Amino acid sequence: MVSNPRTFWLVLLCAAAALGAAAAVGPVLGLAAVAAAGGAAALLQAGGLIRLALRIHHERRSFGPCRGAGFLGLGALLAGAGVAVTGLPWLDPGPVAAVTTLVAAPVYLAGLLLLPGTAPDLGARLRRLLDGAGIGVSLFYCAWVLALGHSAPGTAPARLAVALTGCVAVAVAVVTGMRAVRHRPAALACAGGAALSIVGVDVYALLLLGHQRAWPAAPGAVTAGLAVAGVAMVAGPFLMAAGARRADDEPARPHAADEGGSFAAYPLLIGPALLAVAVSALHLITGGRFDETSVALGVGAFAALAVRELLAARDIRRYAHALAGREARFRTLVAGSTDVAVVLDDDLVVRWQSPAAARQFGLSDQDVVGRPFTDVLHAADAAPAAAALRAVLDGCQHVLVQARLRDGFGRWRDTESTVSDQRDAPEVAGLVVHVRDIGERAQLQRTLDAVTWTDDRTGLANRRRLLAAAGELCAAERPGSLLVLELDRYASVADLHGPAVGGAVLIEAARRLRAAAGRDDLPARLGGAAFAILTEAPLVHAFALATRLATALAEPFHLPGSQTVHLSADVGVADLLGAGGAEEALRHADVARRRARQLARGRDGGRVECYDRSFETALVRRTEIEQQLPGVVGRGELDLVFQPVADLTTRTPVGAEALLRWRHPRLGAIPPAEFLPIAEELGGGIAEEIAEWVLHRACRQLSRWRGDGRDLWVSVNVSAAQLNNGGWLAAVATAIDTHCVPAESLVVEVAEAALPEDAFAVEQLAGLRALGVRTALDHFGTGPTALAHLRRLPIDVLKIDQALFSEPPGRQGAATPIVDVVVGLARRLGIDVIACGLESEPHADVVRAAGCRLGQGHLICPPEHAEHVEAYLERHRQPTL
Template sequence: MIGNPRTFWLALLSAAAVLGAAAVIGPVLGLVAVAVFAGVTALVHAGGLIRLALRIHRGRRDFGPCRGAGFLGMGALVTGAGVAATGLPWLDPGPIAAATTLLAAPAYLAGLLLLPGTAPTLGARLRRLLDGAGIGVSLLYCAWVFTLGRSSPGTAPLRLAVALTGCVAVAVAVVTGLRAVRHRPAALGCSGGAALSIVGVSGYALLLLGHDRTWLGAPGAAPAGLVAAGLAMVAGPFLLAAGARRAGDEPTRPHAADEDGSFAGYPLLLVPALLAVVVSAWHLLTGGRFDETSVALGIAAFGALAVREVLAAWDIRRYAQTLAGREARFRTLVAGSTDVAIVLDAGLVVRWQSPAAARQFGLSDQDALGRPLTDLLHPADAAPVAAALRAVLDGCQHTLVQARLRDGFGRWRDTESTVIDQRAAPEVGGLVVHVRDIGDRAQLQRTLHEVTWTDDRTGLANRRRFVAAAEEACRDARPGSLLALELDRFESVADLHGPSVAGAVLIEAARRLRAAAGRDDLPARLGAAGFAVLTDAPIVQAFALATRIATALAEPFQLPGHTVHLAAEVGVADLLGAGNAEEALRHADVARRRARQLARGGAGGRVECYDKSFETALVRRTEIEQQLPGVIGRGELDVAFQPIADLATRQPVGAEALLRWRHPRLGTVPPAEFLPIAEELGGGIADEIGEWVLHRACRQLSCWRRDGRDLWMSVNVSARQLAGEGWLAAVATAVDTHCVPAEAIVVEVAEAALPDDAFAVEQLAGLRALGVRTALDHFGTGPTALAHLRRLPIDVLKIDQALFNEPPGRRGAATPIVDVVVGLSRRLGIDVIACGLETQSHADVVRAAGCALGQGFLISPPDHAEHVEAYLERHRTPLLGN
């Protein structure tokens, strides 16, 4: 480690060796001892400094922090090598020592100026050099006039170069250490070590360059200069190492004016400049003459001083501009602030207040300055505020106080103040109190309370207030009920009539809801068109209340220029059946959604009470909605086939493709359950499923017909799918893709789902134009009259079991009805198929009426294609071409 006890003892032993050599073994051997011990000491510490630089570079991966230690190490390395070389007997030690000084001094200075915290900017380093140059040249000038100028001309230039380099380098090192911005202990150690090393090596060189070197061969002790130079060269590297060891200490905080190092060292030029003037005057008075060297040194010192003056003037001007800008910003911030800032002294007397005091409280400086702050406060608040302020004076970091302050008009104003102790800041020197007017806070809190608990559009309670009231009722186990409702088709009102009409509808709906509810009931708006009522009535009375509300909301909304017809399904839940408000609200919403499902297609306004089975059904429906997307890709759909046979011969003539969804968790989901949900979800899911079934049916029919079976295939289609623009093209594509005759495909649509409009007739006619036959399924369960069969372009009529299922004790009652349907169909050229044949009596009834074809469990249940093929084999299906 650099600067550790081992290096300390090395330096101490080296110093002892230098002294002993100089005092005991004579000048020549003393010179060799100085060269050896001083050189070895410098080389050891040079190695430590270079290792430190490398370690810093490896740790930070950057050349910036390690450059200072590296250059100091290079300087110590040059010093050690050069001084050690002067001890060689075959070399002239004088020029070697001079070269060592000229090379080592710049390395030391570069290392000092690049140390962290000494000179942070390039401008600061230039100022350090100018400061040192001015001081060093001035001191050399004084020395030259007295002593050095009297040397012999032969050695004067080299000695002058060494002396100039040494003086300037030492001065720069001292200025750099004294004016370090941060890490001052480390900088002082390194600068002291560099200065000692430069003093030692330059003094050593000057001693060896002297013309009178007879002391080298004279007996006795070595000159005192040699001893001093040797001690300096031994102590210098040790101080360098000790300073580098403290480079990791906590950095000191510089003054704002010295932060970039611009002003550092400037006042130090005054003393050497005055000394140079005094020496010059004394020299002239004593009759001395100035040679060229002294004149050149004087001019150099004056030039360095002049340049430093210019830079100092520029620094002062720039710093003054910075201070002026900061003051202007501070004044702007304080003047424009809405908070009032007051500065108090230790006696709590107002010493300064910001301009905002006059704007905010009407307090002029005459009203406040020089008075205790407590004189401006309400008597009831003065003592607590004074206690809080004294607590801050006693060491509390900051505090928050509230008090009533008398303004300039004599009124009491509610205020809130934060107090910060700024006595340590010389610019402030007191307690800073930031005062804010909070007189409007109470009114604001009341307003916020109203906004928090009330719906801003309708004036009803909002969801937060409603949930809080319901939660309280559940917690207290009070009997009561909760009603949830939502206006149907409300979104279309805004789309058709604009947001203003929609807002008026909401306001009118809220008025009707408030009028229908009881005096102790709590109506609320929960969402865009969602409302709720909290009542203490039991479930039966709550049902009656829900009915009144649904009736009131079903009345037309008569608005200026508009009449809006809406309805609302209402769900009712018992509070005692729920654990908390959210659960009760969920129960009511489940009942409301159940009411909407049951009212779909009707007039609306239905009321339902919560039942647990509703929630089970809702969960199942939600699960189906989530699982329907991607059902084809997962391979969960399947198609079963049910044969259609001739009732007389029991020979199969066709089959019906029946969709099945086999879900791994939900089990088998019937089409009647999931197809309406698929149509409601949209996104083409229902169309995708319908086309998939169509292609599966055509592919299976194509396979059977390739095997020579003369069959046709019927496929069910919903009314929405039939009305789709791409359905006819999808049917044509399926027929062409699987190469089946168009007349072998029968498209079935249920009678109850068939829309009574011209477009449906047009779509059925389009299927006929493709060659595809059409069928009306489950005839007898819908509103289609027999007379309407004449205008419907259908080829097959599939009568429902409801037409031929005879009531008990009325045998033969169904035969005339079926006979009429079959007779009319035969005259219209429509084939009739009896669906749902389950018993032989069913077959007898339809056969007696003249129906030739039938379908049902009596003939064969729906099954997979391979099982149906086995049925076809058993009944010897006629082969094509036979």
């Protein structure tokens, strides 16, 4: 088949040219050319249509989708065969052409009506036939009365039947193509092709049924008729084939009012009917008479119109009953619904409301219809509701409107509405708002909020309410700050005095928070002894508020029963605009609070810190250290390095200080000043385990060196917490006995800044001397110890800090008098002096000039592992024992 449009027009032009040339030679040759071209074109496309029908049947396994193409192919086959036979010289072509027209035209129409998408059911097909019959007969009647009846009196019945059949068939084909419910282009192509084929065969048959002996009298008219017939018979099958290939069996979905194809046909029928009436009146006025043919045609047209009118009336009644049923069901649903349905126009003006409005809210149509919907809403809710409704007008979906609505009694009702855009539906043409009363749910929610958003012990807001309020500020990008604080030593007070006193402390703390906070601030309890305050003040004013809170909570708590409790609170402050949300802002404030607590450790509380990103980094590192410290000894991550102590004159080593190192596989080297305080805070014996490991490791190395003939001593550092531990002396004695080292070869160092001032620490130092272990005061000059106190401390070695002998810039010799005093006093007290932190020769010159004999520092040797220190000892080997 030819489906390409350009190929079709090319074939059509070639056929027209050939037919025109043949017709110009003469009617007889033109008749043969028309028979050959028309028959060949119809047979060619008949084969293609029949193959298409067979393929559709093979694919779909059904006769339904393939019937249209099959009947069109059958019609083309009959037309082509009949036209081709008329070219045979021994047959009378007129009757053959007439039979071809009368048989092929109904088959063509059957194929059109059975095509997918043209007529959905049998009733629709019947209506198409009646519409076409009424139009065709009416138009043929008009033509007969006006011209044909006078120009061809006594017309043969065969010519009359052929002409009438062609007129009716063409009308039915046109109506079927125009009234297709789906696949309109395909239906129009098939209908046009069928109409052309019918016109071509009909004109061809009428020419052959005429008096061929009279052709020479009007050769021009005969030639034109043959050309028209030939072109139509060639073009028609091509159009049918192209349209049939584009149609499928997808079910039609016509409008409910046109389900059977009835109502839209009225303009098609009224026009020809009125024309027939007008022609009849004109014929009577002019004195004409109606013959039998015109009367029969008029009766036929009237009968077709009457039957069509009866079917239309039936359709209208059925559709009216359907509409009435649907309206009744709609009214039943709307009347029984607890939701109020309101229809709004584009200006948000109420055009209709359901009867439930009067029953649910006491609103009559006079109160609502014709007024803007926002007039019945609360002033605070009207603008957001109008914005949501306009969003629906702009194409937004899934909009939920919550607003307070004034009912017919003047009360405000909590409502929730869903909105759907029904402007495209002609029956509605507006926004449909379904309004529900949620008063009971809203009241229950408020009751639950009052319970679940309030701390039951202090009456403050709880964590949930605080986060909700902070989230609203963050979402609105409004400035604000969040303060977090926790009462220090509260757990001890609750354990000591009982839960009643602990509860009274929390209540009093909450009262002080309310008093110190602003009127618009939101104080809350986070849990335990942790509180928070949300304020819309900027960070600077929030810092001042935090200072007031810390001062207020530092005041003594006078509780019932004449009990007084002294507490403090460190406060962390975070900016809401600098956080990504309420949870993150709360975390920032807590990080700042923990930083404030770390900085205030060992001193009175009440410190205030603002959040900084570096705080969080330090906190994360500290947290990881806390998690990794347990088991650090067993994992073998601890190590000792040693820094020699040497004679400043001969550089001969006399001892070494054991220095602890933690080599973490991910964090790297962690100094003891960072992780030992954390170990002491964690408790659980971690600090004691580390101290014993250092003591035993140092004694083992000392034993090895002394076994190699080196007369050295080794010093280890001890913290204040370890010094206050009653089992420390026993641990030292055990280490000495275990590794078989002389007691005097072990030196225990305690930093001056960490030296406790209580008598127990002095007793511990005296106990070490009783064991024979020497003691040392490290970093002298950086702590609060006065020179006069050296007499009461059981100290054998004084390690002076670099701060005492470093020369200030521009003041050469300023350090010498100080070092002279310290060294002179220590000599008179019988205490050895070691200068720590020697970095350069000027440092050594200052301490040597003051009479200090021993020194330690990078000038002598940096801290190294034992094997590297042994190389240094070999280079500066001292006499053997």
